[in-house]
Amino acid sequence: MSTAQREAGRATRLIDIVFPGDTNHHGTLFGGIGLAQMDKVAFITASRHAHVDFVTGSCERIDFKAPANLGEIIELAGRVTQVGRRSLRTEVELVAEAPLTGERRLCARGAFNMVAVGERVGPAYRLPPLADEAEDTAGTIRMVEMVFPGQTSHYGSLYGGDALTAMARAAFVAATRHCREHVVMKLAQRADFRHQVVEGEVIELIPAVVSTGRSAMTVTVAMWAENLQTGERRDCGAGEFVMVAVDENGQSKPIGARAVAGGTD
Numbered sequence: 001m002s003t004a005q006r007e008a009g010r011a012t013r014l015i016d017i018v019f020p021g022d023t024n025h026h027g028t029l030f031g032g033i034g035l036a037q038m039d040k041v042a043f044i045t046a047s048r049h050a051h052v053d054f055v056t057g058s059c060e061r062i063d064f065k066a067p068a069n070l071g072e073i074i075e076l077a078g079r080v081t082q083v084g085r086r087s088l089r090t091e092v093e094l095v096a097e098a099p100l101t102g103e104r105r106l107c108a109r110g111a112f113n114m115v116a117v118g119e120r121v122g123p124a125y126r127l128p129p130l131a132d133e134a135e136d137t138a139g140t141i142r143m144v145e146m147v148f149p150g151q152t153s154h155y156g157s158l159y160g161g162d163a164l165t166a167m168a169r170a171a172f173v174a175a176t177r178h179c180r181e182h183v184v185m186k187l188a189q190r191a192d193f194r195h196q197v198v199e200g201e202v203i204e205l206i207p208a209v210v211s212t213g214r215s216a217m218t219v220t221v222a223m224w225a226e227n228l229q230t231g232e233r234r235d236c237g238a239g240e241f242v243m244v245a246v247d248e249n250g251q252s253k254p255i256g257a258r259a260v261a262g263g264t265d
Contacts, residue, residue, distance in 0.1 A: 010133075012045040014076045015143040015173055018068050018096075028067035029074065034094055034108055035062065037076055042090040042112035044144055044202055045078035047228035049088065050127050053118035057087060062110035068096035073173060074107070083127050087115045099176045141177070143170050143205045147197055157196035158203070163223065164191060166205055167239040171219040174207035175243035178217060179255045186216060187242040195236045197225040203236070215252040216244045 014037060024030045039056055046054045068074050075095045082089035094108040116127060143166075151162045168185060175183045197203055206222040223237040247253045 011077045011079050012041055012048060012144055013142055014041050014044075014145065015141070015170075016074050016076075017169065017172070018070050018072050018074060020070065023070050026067070027070045029069075029096075029107070031064060034064070034068070034074075035059075037074070038062070038078075038092045038094060038108065038110060039112060040146060041076045041078040041092050041144075042114060044146065044228070045080055045090045045092075046088055046114035048202075048226075048231070049080045049083075049131065050116060051229055051231050052116045052120050053229075054114040055117055057113040057115040059113070060111040062108060064108045066096065066105045066107045068094070068107050071099065073097040073099060073176070079133075080130060081111075083130055085126050086121060087113055088127055089113055100180050100182070102177070102180060141170070141174055141207055143173070143207075145203050145205070147199055147201050147203060149199055152199050155196070157198050158201075160193065163193065163197070163203070163237065164188070164239070166203060167191065167207075167221040167223060167237075168241060170205040170207040170221045171239070171241040171243055174209055174219050174221075175217045178209045178212070179245050181245035181253065181255060182247070183217075183243045184246055184250070185241060186244045189218075189240040189242055191237065191239040193237040195225065195234050197236055200228065202226040202228060204233075212255060214254055215246075216242055217255070218242055 018029050022029055022033045043054055076092060078090050078092040080088050081091050090112045092110055093106060095104050096107045097104045145166055147158050151159055153159045172183060204224045204226060207219050209217050209219050211218045219241045221239045225234045225236045244252050245255050
């Protein structure tokens with residue numbers, strides 16, 4: 001199975017954090033932000049399947065079952081469930097995760113009908129059939145994000161500051177899930193950028209906790225770029241971050257027994 005086929009068969013996952021700018025006056029994720037994230041996941045999922053341009057034709061009933069609160073992790077997963085000649089159906093779920101307990105709850109679920117468009121979609125064009133489902137590697141976090149025009153430099157490539165922001169967010173999610181404590185960044189130890197990422201591509205971030213001390217964790221983050229028109233993937237960079245568990249006063253604290261021991265602090 002090719003890399004493109006594996007990606008088409010694997011759920012597309014976007015993981016983010018609910019920040020104050022994403023909330024309504026109740027302190028929960030604003031519904032419009034949630035819908036925008038779901039639509040983005042539907043677009044990436046459809047594009048990974050067929051490698052042509054898509055637009056959203058319609059979305060079916062979106063049920064909001066529970067709120068996502070300020071400071072929680074949200075994880076959106078999309079899969080292609082039905083394929084027609086020039087349109088396909090993508091189902092997307094939005095799950096909220098409490099950072100300190102790991103408790104997860106389904107917040108929203110919906111279906112998006114995506115329509116293939118563009119010069120490559122001629123009268124005889126047919127979308128490829130459903131791909132075989134590929135299991136995600138156990139324990140591996142894979143986070144995708146689109147590169148939009150506002151994130152690019154004057155060279156037309158992903159701005160380094162936005163790439164660092166995405167890596168830092170991935171490191172935060174991995175460290176939080178590892179220790180289930182409040183964590184902050186202590187050190188951005190290293191960041192290497194090997195290839196540029198251009199507008200319209202997807203970046204996939206794969207963080208991993210590689211060592212754990214008394215209160216600190218070292219997290220590496222691999223960054224891949226993916227061309228949605230060809231399925232070609234490039235190893236574009238990597239970063240290394242030191243994250244520290246802190247108490248309510250912002251002081252470092254020992255990591256609990258749930259974290260894997262190893263390394264030094």
